[in-house]
Amino acid sequence: MAAARRMIEPAPFYGELFARERARLPGHGRSELERVREEAFARFVALGLPTQKAEVWKYSPIARFANREMVVAEAAVPRLEDVSAWFGGGPATRRLIFANGHLVPALSHVGGLPEGVRVTGLVRAIEEWPEKVAEALAGCDPECSFTQLNTALARSGAWIEIADGVRLDEPLQLLFVHEGGESAAMTHPRILLRLGRGARLHLIETHAGTGDGHCFVNLVCQMALAPEAELTLDRLELGAAGTTLLSRTLVELAAGARIRQTAVALGGGFLRNETEVRLGGRGGEAILNGLCMPRGEEHADTLVRIHHEAEDCHSDQFFKGVVEDRARAVFAGKIIVHRGAQKTNAYQANDNLLLSDRAEVDSKPELEIYADDVKCSHGATCGDLDEGALFYLRARGLPREVAASLLVYAFANEVIERMADERLRALTRRAVLDRVPGGAALEAEGLL
Amino acid sequence: MLRIEGLRVAVEGKRILDGVDLEIAAGETHAVMGPNGSGKSTLAHVLAGREGYEVEDGRITFMGEDLLAMEPEERAAAGLFLAMQYPVEIPGVSNMYFLRQAINAVRKARGEPEIAAGAFMKMLREKAKLVGVPEELLRRDLNTDFSGGEKKRNEILQLAMLEPRLAILDETDSGLDIDALKAVAGAVNGLRTPERAFLVITHYQRLLEYIVPDRVHVMVRGRIRRSGGRELALELEQRGYEQFAAEAA
Ligand SMILES: Nc1ncnc2c1ncn2[C@@H]1O[C@H](COP(=O)(O)OP(=O)(O)OP(=O)(O)O)[C@@H](O)[C@H]1O
Ligand SMILES: [Mg+2]
Numbered sequence: 001m002a003a004a005r006r007m008i009e010p011a012p013f014y015g016e017l018f019a020r021e022r023a024r025l026p027g028h029g030r031s032e033l034e035r036v037r038e039e040a041f042a043r044f045v046a047l048g049l050p051t052q053k054a055e056v057w058k059y060s061p062i063a064r065f066a067n068r069e070m071v072v073a074e075a076a077v078p079r080l081e082d083v084s085a086w087f088g089g090g091p092a093t094r095r096l097i098f099a100n101g102h103l104v105p106a107l108s109h110v111g112g113l114p115e116g117v118r119v120t121g122l123v124r125a126i127e128e129w130p131e132k133v134a135e136a137l138a139g140c141d142p143e144c145s146f147t148q149l150n151t152a153l154a155r156s157g158a159w160i161e162i163a164d165g166v167r168l169d170e171p172l173q174l175l176f177v178h179e180g181g182e183s184a185a186m187t188h189p190r191i192l193l194r195l196g197r198g199a200r201l202h203l204i205e206t207h208a209g210t211g212d213g214h215c216f217v218n219l220v221c222q223m224a225l226a227p228e229a230e231l232t233l234d235r236l237e238l239g240a241a242g243t244t245l246l247s248r249t250l251v252e253l254a255a256g257a258r259i260r261q262t263a264v265a266l267g268g269g270f271l272r273n274e275t276e277v278r279l280g281g282r283g284g285e286a287i288l289n290g291l292c293m294p295r296g297e298e299h300a301d302t303l304v305r306i307h308h309e310a311e312d313c314h315s316d317q318f319f320k321g322v323v324e325d326r327a328r329a330v331f332a333g334k335i336i337v338h339r340g341a342q343k344t345n346a347y348q349a350n351d352n353l354l355l356s357d358r359a360e361v362d363s364k365p366e367l368e369i370y371a372d373d374v375k376c377s378h379g380a381t382c383g384d385l386d387e388g389a390l391f392y393l394r395a396r397g398l399p400r401e402v403a404a405s406l407l408v409y410a411f412a413n414e415v416i417e418r419m420a421d422e423r424l425r426a427l428t429r430r431a432v433l434d435r436v437p438g439g440a441a442l443e444a445e446g447l448l
Numbered sequence: 449m450l451r452i453e454g455l456r457v458a459v460e461g462k463r464i465l466d467g468v469d470l471e472i473a474a475g476e477t478h479a480v481m482g483p484n485g486s487g488k489s490t491l492a493h494v495l496a497g498r499e500g501y502e503v504e505d506g507r508i509t510f511m512g513e514d515l516l517a518m519e520p521e522e523r524a525a526a527g528l529f530l531a532m533q534y535p536v537e538i539p540g541v542s543n544m545y546f547l548r549q550a551i552n553a554v555r556k557a558r559g560e561p562e563i564a565a566g567a568f569m570k571m572l573r574e575k576a577k578l579v580g581v582p583e584e585l586l587r588r589d590l591n592t593d594f595s596g597g598e599k600k601r602n603e604i605l606q607l608a609m610l611e612p613r614l615a616i617l618d619e620t621d622s623g624l625d626i627d628a629l630k631a632v633a634g635a636v637n638g639l640r641t642p643e644r645a646f647l648v649i650t651h652y653q654r655l656l657e658y659i660v661p662d663r664v665h666v667m668v669r670g671r672i673r674r675s676g677g678r679e680l681a682l683e684l685e686q687r688g689y690e691q692f693a694a695e696a697a
Contacts, residue, residue, distance in 0.1 A: 387499065392536040395496045396546070396606065397524035397553035406549070410540025417540075442549075 007048035007145075011067045015045070018152060021072055025155055026123040032134040033126065040137070040151035047145040059330040059362045060301045065184075065244040065270055066146075070216055072153075073100035073185035078177055080107060088204040088234065088424035089171040096121060096158050098176045101187025101217070103156050110172075116163030116199075119172060122190055125159035133159070136192050140222060146246055150188040150220040157190035160203070164196035164226070171202040171234075171421055180213030180242040191221040195229035195257075202232040204421055209240035209268060221249040225257035227281060233261040234419045236428055239268020241296070248274045255281025255310070262419045265292040265300050266431045276305040279313040279341075290319040291415035293435055294327035301330040304348075308341040308374075317348040320415050322408055323359040334366040335378070341371045348378040353385065353411055405436040449474045449645050450495075450515075450614055455506035457487075457494055457670075464490045466670035468506070472614070475642040479656055480649045481681065482667035483689045488649045489533050491667070492618045495647075496530040497523050511613065524550075525557030527613030531603035531620050533649075538590040543602065546590045547572065547609055554610060575608040578638065580631040596623035604632050608639065615639070616647045621655040633658030653681040668692040 018041050027033035049066050050057040076099040083097055096119070097107040103121040110119040126133050137154075141147035158174055174191065195201055209215065225231055231251075239245055245268050251259055265271050271294075277286045292300035306315045321329035335346045352361040365378040385407050393403035412432045419425045433439030450472040457465035464487045472478050482488055494501050495508065497520035508515040511526060518526065538546070552562045563571075576586060581601050591599050600620050607615050617636070621629055636646065636659050648659060656664070656678065664680040665672045666689070673692045674680065 386536075389536045389538050391496075391498050391520060392532070392538070393546075394520035395498075395524055395530055395532075396550040396610070397521050397557065398549055399521050399553065400519070402549075402553070403521075406541055407538070410538060413540040 006051060006054040008051055008063055008067070009048050010045060011069070013069050017072065021153065025153070027126045027130060027133070030126070030130045030134070033130055033137075036134050036138045037152045040148045043142065044145050044148035044152060047143070047148065049145060056303060056332065059328065060270075060272060060299065062246070062272065065216060068184060070184045070186045071181075072155075073102075073181070073187045073215065075102040076100045076177075076179055077104065078107070083107060083175060083177055086175055086206045086208050086236075086238070086427065088173050088206060088421045088427065090423070092170045093173055094119065094170070095173040095175055098156060098174070098189060100177070100179055100185060100215070101156050101189050114166060114168065116166035117168055118159065118161040120159050122154065122157035122159055122192070125192070133192070136222065137190075141220070141248070141250060144248065146218050147220050147248060150190055150218050153188040154190035154220075155188065157192070160191070160193040160201070162195050162199040162201055165198045166196065167200035168202070171204050173204040173206065176205075176207045176217070178207065178209045178215045178217055178239070178243055178245070180209065180211035180215050180240055182213055184214035184216050184244075186216040186218065188218045188220075191219070193221065193223040193231075195225045195231060197226040198228040199226070200230040202420055203234070204424055205233065205235040206424070207237045207239065207245060209238065209243035209245075211240060212242065214242040215244065217243070217245045219245070219247040221247070223249065223251045223259075225251070225253050225259065227254045228256040229254070230257070231259045232420045233259065234421050234424050235261065235263040236424060236431075237263075237265040237268060237271060237273075238431055239271060241269050243268040244270040246272045246274075249276070251275070251277045251286070253277065253279050253281065253284040253286065256283040257281070258285040258287075260287040260420070262289040262415065264290070264416065264419070264428050266428070266435065268298060268300070270299045272301040272303070274303040276307075277315070278307045278309060279315065280309050282310050282312050284310065284313045286315040288315075288317045288319075289415050289418045291321070291412055292329055293322040293412065293432065294329055295324040295435060296327060297325070298327045299330075300328070302332070304333040306335050306346065308335070308337040308344045308346060310341055312343045313341065314345045315347070317350075318415065318418070319350045320411065321350070321352040321361060322355065322412060323352060323361055324355045326356070326358045328360045328362070330362045331380070332364045332366070333378070334368065335376060337369040337371050337374050337376065339370040342373040344371060344374040344376065346374070346376045350380040352380075352382040353408065354382055355384070355408070402438050402442070405438050405442060408436050409433060409439070409442065449511060450647075451509045453507045455491075455494070455508065456504040457490060458502045458504055459490070459500065463504070464670055465494070468667075468670070468672055470665065470672060472645045472647060474613075474645055476662045477640065477646040477648065477659060479661040479664045479681065480647065480667055480672075481651065481664065481684055486667045487670040488667055489618055492530055492533075492616050492649060495616060496520060496528065521553065521557070524610075525554050529607055529610055529612035529615045531600075531607055531615065531617045533618040533622070535591050535599040535603055537592045537594070539592045541590050543588055543590045544572065544586045547606065550606065551609060571609065575605055579605045579608060579635045580628065581605045597625060597628050600624055601628060601632065604635050608635055611639070613643065614645045614647065616649070618649045619651065621650055621652060629655065630658065653685045656681050666692055
């Protein structure tokens with residue numbers, strides 16, 4: 001009975017939609033992939049959709065968005081000038097550009113990459129290596145209904161594979177534009193990434209919501225890093241009011257592998273960002289930085305799970321929230337130190353600025369430790385702007401509103417400066433200044 | 449320029465200033481000395497407009513205006529400056545950017561045009577050199593991880609840049625080495641003009657050898673108990689505050 005309340009049945013339209021769409025999905029006619037999709041869909045139906053009775057969805061009424069009548073998003077063909085505003089990297093940066101979840105070949109360019117680097121859209125990957133794709137999808141994340149839904153319906157995405165020892169210095173960008181439609185349109189992009197031994201990649205992922213309508217994005221990123229591989233991931237989400245974005249990033253790190261992720265969520269009606277990292281080999285490192293700034297009626301939910309499964313690994317979570325109006329920020333971060341994972345270093349901080357009486361922050365840091373020789377710490381803060389700092393700036397002549405905006409910017413900037421890509425940092429800073437009173441003036445006066 | 453009359457101030461219901469009277473004319477430099485906790489910083493904060501203080505009684509006029517009715521930023525624009533005893537660290541905002549914001553905010557409030565980038569840099573380099581603030585410190589985040597002495601020098605740099613009418617220095621000398629003390633005093637003396645006034649809060653008469661005051665006031669338990677010339681500071685150095693404690697009781 002209790003279990004029934006934690007999950008509810010998916011709305012009937014899902015069954016009809018899957019029956020109708022399956023023949024249009026890439027890989028149709030390839031028995032191994034079809035089987036994986038069927039199994040995933042069955043699993044999705046069996047699991048159901050989480051209600052707020054489910055612990056990890058306590059503050060986020062996802063069923064409200066996921067169980068309304070939706071259609072599959074149709075392809076759109078944006079022009080270069082519609083997407084270039086969100087370009088990160090430099091002149092040699094290769095990009096895959098997606099509109100409403102469909103790859104836009106005319107704007108994408110991944111040619112001329114060094115030997116040992118494979119970057120293609122998912123459709124092409126399925127054509128060329130159907131078994132490999134089926135194998136990667138099969139059995140992935142069996143307890144998460146949204147991953148199962150993604151596996152069943154993924155129509156596009158990216159396949160990124162870097163061979164042993166190959167280091168790609170120029171960043172690679174995945175740029176998503178999500179256009180809101182009259183009835184909510186859903187997309188299920190899937191990113192499959194593998195870094196070989198000692199390989200290195202800097203990935204930029206950007207999401208931009210446009211239009212006044214609704215869209216539902218259910219993104220799954222599956223990343224596997226071989227020993228000593230290094231991944232830098234900069235993610236920027238600039239959703240619109242009607243954007244519902246779920247992203248689930250699953251990272252497996254072998255010995256000595258490292259990930260450094262900085263994710264900034266600066267808009268979107270309903271955002272849920274999940275990152276689950278497994279440190280499976282000795283000496284791995286996971287550094288996760290995050291910032292969200294919900295305002296108005298926006299909802300930004302961050303879930304982090306770090307599994308220390310091997311000895312001598314390091315993890316560091318640095319998350320901040322700035323919450324205004326009637327918005328809500330949720331943070332749930334858990335560090336799980338498994339038996340035998342001695343000499344673990346694991347840190348977690350979640351600091352929030354609560355800028356309005358009606359805004360809300362729910363922060364839940366958790367530690368679960370089954371080893372004895374570990375160093376772990378966690379802490380969460382939630383408060384108003386520092387009165388002493390505000391007075392200091394005002395005493396030097398800055399009007400209250402400008403001083404407050406400057407302090408909010410400074411607070412956010414501590415996360416932004418951890419993004420690796422300079423152009424994305426600038427883009428993000430401008431987006432932050434767009435969100436604070438008098439921000440344009442601060443920018444004009446050379447803050448950036 | 450500044451007139452304080454019968455000022456009574458409480459913090460969280462506790463009376464801290466208990467009838468302060470003080471008058472400072474343009475061109476003058478006054479020193480306020482007194483034991484720890486006597487209310488010196490409280491006076492400085494009330495003058496600059498910090499929240500959290502209840503003014504129970506009294507008046508303050510600055511340049512003929514009712515100071516207590518003004519916001520902190522209005523006071524800054526009117527030419528009041530407080531070099532704080534504990535300057536605040538603000539990570540994420542560069543020192544240089546902050547200085548430019550401050551100058552332009554004050555100019556804007558006075559209806560003056562903004563300072564041009566070139567002129568600002570020139571002025572900044574000049575003043576930084578005068579006060580002994582290295583270039584590197586200008587590029588760093590405001591006061592963040594500055595040493596105690598660097599923070600104090602940075603306060604004086606702001607003072608030099610903003611060119612206020614009345615500058616209040618709250619224990620700017622505490623924590624300064626002898627060279628820094630001389631540099632700070634030199635900068636302050638360079639700013640002394642017939643139009644500008646200083647209120648210097650200090651525990652040490654040594655500072656007053658460099659910045660020679662016109663008047664010295666002794667504050668004990670929230671009130672100015674005695675005022676005199678420069679020699680009063682020397683007397684305090686020898687005899688301490690004991691005598692005033694008896695008077696105050
Ligand atoms: N926010 C506050 N809350 C409670 N008490 C306060 C507050 N601010 C000041 N006080 C008290 O008021 C008194 C005067 O403090 P103030 O800082 O003005 O002293 P001071 O003369 O500057 O001392 P010092 O020489 O140590 O700097 C002290 O007893 C102090 O504890
Ligand atoms: Mg003091």
